[in-house]
Every structure is written in C-alpha cells, then in structure tokens.
Amino acid sequence: xxxxxxxxxxxxxxxxxxxxxxxxxxxxxxxxxxxxxxxxxxxxxxxxxxxxxxxxxxxxxxxxxxxxxxxxxxxxxxxxxxxxxxxxxxxxxxxxxxxxxxxxxxxxxxxxxxxxxxxxxxxxxxxxxxxxxxxxxxxxxxxxxxxxxxxxxxxxxxxxxxxxxxxxxxxxxxxxxxxxxxxxxxxxxxxxxxxxxxxxxxxxxxxxxxxxxxxxxxxxxxxxxxxxxxxxxxxxxxxxxxxxxxxxxxxxxxxxxxxxxxxxxxxxxxxxxxxxxxxxxxxxxxxxxxxxxxxxxxxxxxxxxxxxxxxxxxxxxxxxxxxxxxxxx
Numbered sequence: 001x002x003x004x005x006x007x008x009x010x011x012x013x014x015x016x017x018x019x020x021x022x023x024x025x026x027x028x029x030x031x032x033x034x035x036x037x038x039x040x041x042x043x044x045x046x047x048x049x050x051x052x053x054x055x056x057x058x059x060x061x062x063x064x065x066x067x068x069x070x071x072x073x074x075x076x077x078x079x080x081x082x083x084x085x086x087x088x089x090x091x092x093x094x095x096x097x098x099x100x101x102x103x104x105x106x107x108x109x110x111x112x113x114x115x116x117x118x119x120x121x122x123x124x125x126x127x128x129x130x131x132x133x134x135x136x137x138x139x140x141x142x143x144x145x146x147x148x149x150x151x152x153x154x155x156x157x158x159x160x161x162x163x164x165x166x167x168x169x170x171x172x173x174x175x176x177x178x179x180x181x182x183x184x185x186x187x188x189x190x191x192x193x194x195x196x197x198x199x200x201x202x203x204x205x206x207x208x209x210x211x212x213x214x215x216x217x218x219x220x221x222x223x224x225x226x227x228x229x230x231x232x233x234x235x236x237x238x239x240x241x242x243x244x245x246x247x248x249x250x251x252x253x254x255x256x257x258x259x260x261x262x263x264x265x266x267x268x269x270x271x272x273x274x275x276x277x278x279x280x281x282x283x284x285x286x287x288x289x290x291x292x293x294x295x296x297x298x299x300x301x302x303x304x305x306x307x308x309x310x311x312x313x314x315x316x317x318x319x320x321x322x323x324x325x326x327x328x329x
Contacts, residue, residue, distance in 0.1 A: 023311040024324045027214055033329055034217045036116050036126040038065070040303055041221030042296035043131050044232045048081055050221065050315050051129035055089040057322045058329060061119045063112055064093040065130030065139075068265045070108070071097050073251055076244045077267030079235065092119070099256045099263070105138035112139050125329060133302040140216070151198055158190045166193055174202040180301070182294060187264060217328060220308040221315070222300065229293055236267075236289045245271050245284075266291045 028034060037060070039051045051062055064070055068078035072095040081091060092115040097103050103111075112128065112135070119126040128136070158166060163186045170193050171178040177192045196202060223231075248263075248271040256263060258272045270288045273279040279287060315321065 022313070022317065022320075024309070024321070026217065026309050026328050027307065028217070028309075028328065029214070032215070034125075035120065035215040036063075036128060037217045037219065037325065038136065039127060039129045039219045039221070040065075040131065040136065040306070041223075042228060042299040042303070043292060044079075044235050044296065045221040045223050045228060046315055047129050047131065047221055048079070048085075050219070050312075050318075050321075051127050052081070052085055052088065053315075053318055054322060054325060055125075055127050058125050058326060059123075060125040060127045061090040061092060061122075063115045063119070063126050063128045064091070064096070065108075065112070065128045065132055065135050067103070067108075067130075067132040067135060068262050068268075069094050069130065070103055071095070071099055071262040073099065073247075073254075073256070074262045074265070074268065076239050076242055076247050077265065077271075078262075079239070090119075099251070099260045102261075105134045108132075108135045109138040131299050133299065133306075136306075151194065154194055154197060155190065158193060163189065166190060169193060170196070177202060180298065182291075182298075184269075184291075187261060217310070217325065218306060218308045219310045219312065219321075220303050220306065221312050222303070223313055228296060232292045232296060233289045236285055236292060239267065240285055240288075245274075248272060248275065266295055 037054070039047050039054070041047050051060075054060060055062055062081075066078060068074050069080045070093055071078075074080070080094060085091075086094065093108075093111055096111065116126040128139070130136075164183060166186070166189050167178065167181075167183040170181075170189055174192060174196050178189075181188050181192065183189070244267060248268055251263070251268075252258060252272070252275070258276075263269060263272060267288050270279060270284060270291065274281055274284050310321070310324070312321065
C-alpha cells in the first residue's frame with residue numbers, strides 16, 4: 001500500500017491494495033429523481049474528494065454535514081475543504097457559526113433544508129457531505145429527540161460533574177446508548193443523560209423513514225479498516241505538520257473557550273490538553289490518531305444501519321460512479 005500526498009497538505013490518498021464490490025442500486029421509486037445526494041462514511045474515507053468530483057461533473061453544490069466544519073476558524077483539525085476547493089464549486093454551511101453559537105440537530109436540519117431549496121432553485125444538485133450522523137438523521141426526519149425538551153438548568157448541573165461520573169450513570173440507566181458513546185464524549189453523554197432524566201426513558205432509536213417518500217441518493221464510502229486506519233494516521237500527521245497546534249493557540253488567544261462545543265472535538269481537545277500541560281507533546285499525534293480511529297468505528301457502526309443506494313469500498317472507478325449518478329438525475 002502506498003501513501004500519496006497531493007500538494008503536501010492534508011489532501012492525501014492511498015493507492016493500491018483496495019479491493020471490494022461496488023454496490024450501486026437506486027432505492028428511489030420508478031420515475032422519481034433525487035432532490036439531493038448524500039455522501040457519507042467514516043472520517044478520512046474520502047467523502048470530500050468524492051463529493052467535489054461529483055459536484056464538478058453534475059453541476060452540483062456542496063452542503064456541509066459536519067458538526068465541526070460549520071464553525072469558523074476550526075479548519076485544519078476538521079479537514080475543512082481548502083479555499084481553492086471551495087472556489088471550484090459553491091459550498092454551503094461551512095463557517096456558518098461562531099464558536100459560541102449553538103447548532104443542534106434541529107438547527108442544522110433547518111439550515112440544510114434552506115440550502116437545498118436555494119440550490120435546487122438554481123437548477124443545480126445539492127450534495128451533502130460529512131460524517132455527523134445526528135445531523136443527517138434530523139434532515140431525513142429520523143431524529144431521535146425531535147420532540148424531547150431540553151433543560152438548561154439540568155444541563156448546567158450535569159456540567160458540574162466529572163465526565164466519568166456522567167458516563168457511569170448513563171451506563172447504569174441506558175446501557176444501549178452508553179455503548180454507542182465514548183466516556184470522553186462529554187457533550188453527547190450529557191445530552192443522553194438529559195433525555196433520560198427529563199423523560200424517565202432511554203434515548204430512542206431514530207424513526208425509520210418511509211422509502212416510498214425517499215427523495216435522495218445515499219452514497220456510503222466504506223473502505224477496509226486497515227486502509228482507513230493508515231489514512232487516519234497519515235492525515236493526523238499532516239494536520240500537525242500544517243500547523244494544527246498554532247491554529248488552536250490562535251483560537252484560544254482570540255478568546256475561544258476551551259470548553260466550547262467545537263473545541264471539544266477530536267484534535268482540538270487533545271491539542272488544548274497539551275497546551276495546558278495535561279498531555280505530553282510526544283503523545284499528541286498518537287492520542288489524536290487513536291481517538292479518530294475510535295470515532296471512525298462508531299461512524300461505521302452508524303452507517304451500517306443506514307439504508308444506502310451505493311456502498312463503495314473505494315472510489316477507483318470514479319467515472320462509473322459519476323455515470324450511475326448522472327443516469328438518476
């Protein structure tokens with residue numbers, strides 16, 4: 001297996017050693033054309049590159065479905081598309097929010113629907129790309145907590161407790177949801193506890209959408225684990241080489257809170273921990289890579305439950321993929 005860097009940045013690809021069946025079968029009803037396309041999959045699987053190539057080929061525009069890329073200033077650690085890439089085709093919802101603004105699943109879904117409507121009004125095809133499953137579920141009407149209230153006072157009380165304590169309580173009262181999360185994922189652990197305590201019931205599985213009303217194409221990139229892990233390791237190294245530590249320093253110096261939602265994401269929280277002495281510099285790259293691999297596994301588990309029109313172990317045969325999509329739109 002060979003690592004090939006494109007332009008010396010985080011834009012890299014691995015060549016050779018990828019095999020597997022490419023599955024492409026539209027689940028749209030006969031005669032129905034898609035309103036939008038979704039390109040999903042675990043982090044570092046090549047979603048952004050595929051979406052960009054597809055957008056160029058079919059007159060598409062890209063809509064962010066990533067819970068970190070929507071925040072301004074959080075660029076390297078989120079593998080945000082470069083300025084050059086964003087000039088190639090229009091991109092929407094990237095840099096949409098300041099660090100202290102909230103974007104939960106409902107807010108995202110409303111923004112994404114507005115972007116899809118705008119793009120469709122121009123006669124172009126919206127292409128959603130990203131790995132934030134909760135955002136995607138909300139957009140597709142599969143949100144698990146769309147009718148559950150929140151409680152800011154309860155949330156503040158939970159914030160005063162140690163993350164291990166929160167995770168232990170969640171494991172005791174909702175083991176299924178706890179098994180889907182990592183003890184360090186304080187934001188989602190807190191939200192799951194909040195739902196349990198407010199409703200007296202575990203977090204529900206998302207409602208299944210009705211395929212008869214399906215109006216999108218779902219493309220799932222699912223590369224082999226070994227290939228994905230190597231790519232994650234290489235991308236982590238590239239992010240650090242490009243200046244992730246300096247990016248975090250700049251954000252903190254500008255007044256961004258180390259406890260804000262995007263700063264708690266993988267890469268940023270580890271660098272912040274190193275800067276305040278809780279993590280040794282020589283451990284930084286390995287810790288980020290490990291956390292990213294664990295996150296990719298959780299994403300893969302989620303996408304394995306999603307009904308997909310295309311499942312791709314690689315994008316070697318890109319012209320065939322583009323031809324298939326063109327035949328559907």
